[in-house]
Structures are given as C-alpha cells and as structure tokens.
Amino acid sequence: HTAGVEAPTATVHKQDALPRVLVLATGGTISGKINTRSAIGYDAGAVTGQQLIAGVPGVEKLAQLQVEQISNIASQNMNSQVWFKLAERIRKAFANNEADAIVITHGTDTMEETAFFLDNVIGDSRPVILTGAMRPSTAISADGPANMYEAVKVAADPQARGRGVLVVLNDVIQSARGVSKMHTTELQTFHSPNLGPSGYVDPASVRFITAAQPRQLLALPADHTLAQVQIVYAHADMDAQQIDDAVKDGARGIVIAGMGDGNVSDTALAGIERARKAGVIVVRSTRVGSGMTNRNVEVDDDRYGLIASMDLNPQKARILLQLLLANGKTKPEDIQLAFQAGL
Ligand SMILES: NC(=O)C[C@H](N)C(=O)O
Secondary structure, three states: OOOOOOOOOOOOOOOOOOOEEEEEEEEOHHHOEEOOOOOOOEEOOOOOHHHHHHOOOOHHHOOEEEEEEEEEEOHHHOOHHHHHHHHHHHHHHHHOOOOOEEEEEOOOOOHHHHHHHHHHHOOOOOOEEEEOOOOOOOOOOOOHHHHHHHHHHHHOOHHHOOOOEEEEEOOEEEEOOOOEEOOOOOOOOEEOOOOOOOEEEOOOOEEEOOOOOOOOOOOOOOOOOOOOEEEEEOOOOOOOHHHHHHHHOOOOEEEEEEEOOOEOOHHHHHHHHHHHHOOOEEEEEEOOOOOOEOOOOOOOHHHHOOEEOEOOOHHHHHHHHHHHHHOOOOOHHHHHHHHHOOO
C-alpha cells in the first residue's frame, strides 16, 4: 500500500466472540424474485438483505451479522452515487470500529466495477467481500444462500485481511482487480483471466493460493462526482464518429475497447489524435476479454500520448481514469504509471 492508507485498527474480542460482519445489501439477482413475464423472467432487487440472511442456515455460527440496506437495485442500474454511499459507510464502520469485516450483496452485472472502485478507495486491511447470485432467490437450486454463506466465511477469516476488496461466488475467491463476469448465465461466471483466482472456499476451509497483490490508494473525491469518461467499442468498419462525439460531449477521457491488443482503425486513430489535441485523455483497452493491452505494440502510444490499460478491461480502466482525474492526475506518463501500480 502507498501513502494515505489508514492504519488498521486493532479489534479486541472476547475469546469466544464471533467476528462482527456488517452486511451492506445493494440488490441484484441474489435479491431477485420470479416474474411471470417469461419462463425464466425475474426482477432483481425484490428481497431485502435481512430476508436474504434469514435464508442462510448456519451463517449465524460464522459471524455476528448486522444488515443494512444501501439500495435495492439490479446492478445494471449501479451508479457512482451508490459507490460513494458504500465507500463512506465502509470507512465509517471501520473508523468507528463497528465491524471486523464487510460483506456487500450486489448484482453480478457490474459487481466487478463496484469491487474495483472500492478497492481503489478503501485502504483498511479489514476484509471487504462482494457476493451475489446468478439465480434469483425463488429459483430451483438458487445459488445465493451458498454464496452468502461462503462470503461471510471468507470475511470472518483472518487470512482475508490485507488483500483489498474480494469477490466470492461459487467457491472461488477473486481479487477486485482481476475479476470479471464472463458468462451470461453460468453459475461459474466470474473469472480472473489475467491474474487468476486468489483462492477457494469450501465447507471445510478458506484457502488462498496467491500472495496479497500491491494496491494503490486514491482519495475519494470530496464532491462525490466523477468526470465524464466514455467507452468506445471498436469493430470492423470503425469510423471516428463516437470519438468525435465524446469530445463534443465534453468527455475528459475516452477508453477504447479496442480490437486485439487495443487496436483501432486508421480513421479512428485520426479521431484519437484530434481528441488528444483537445486535451482528452485516451486509454487503450481491449474488447477481447483476456490478455494485456501493452504499450507501443501496433499503436505508437508515445507519439500520440496514449495510455495502455495493461490488465484492466474497459469498464475498470474507465473507473481508474475517473479516480485518477479526480486525484488531479492529468499527465499521460503519470496515468500510465498508475495503471501499472496494481500489477
Ligand atoms: N445475476 C445478476 O445479479 C444479474 C442482475 N442483472 C444484476 O446484476 O443485478
């Protein structure tokens, strides 16, 4: 951890006291209920966090749980206002020693984004775990209760300390930086294609297979706003329209979900050059789903003053750029270094 990381507060317990886990419920399919619009239809965010916990037998033997409802939304509606609310609540809970760990229930669609945002702004060594479900609570073999149980089990385990924000679903523990939703329906939807899983949780044990990764801590913008950063998805026949439009819209940054190693057409590259001249920061990432986007491979990043996203997918590159802009970083060299800081 770099400068600004809060000193971990020592928590003193009676020998027999269970760890205190604060559950922050935000919604998602884990809180979903069947809707008859189609045979597989459901509404996310229909069940409260309290009801969720009530459906997880044995969880009370793992931790002392306190539940708070932060929002109750499908995570396709996740937004930075909820991120700020979560970040402030977690900071307060740790600062006031209200909890030994946090579990956040969340939809899976944007879980990686919320996890990554929080990973960059929460410096405490106490565990922050996100979990969710792929099947609504009313489905046959709903996965929410088991995921909730495992998330609390990891949160209560001292080995989870100092590892930043983690995502726990379907027996796998993954880092906020590495994890991504990679299947529309499978229970094993989360993978860390570039960094690999951090560990596993099963009924018997919590097992980490990696060392804790370096993390940088960024300040939470005091005004609770993030700059406009747009993602432009590359494809065959790509023109510069969306890039020019983003500049006209007043975007401070553009993340390219590029082809292959973060490539764009020559026409789009000319648009990127115009965006740079207008002072817009441009990060090249990839639409491929796995692999690094490295500097100066097929695109001359030095010449155009571009940033290569390294292991970060476009949606995470966008968040990191927003946080860096909020922290006053505007030079491409500095931004590039910050993109590499978590590797
Ligand atoms: N499995 C899920 O949680 C998907 C849902 N759309 C959500 O992200 O809230």
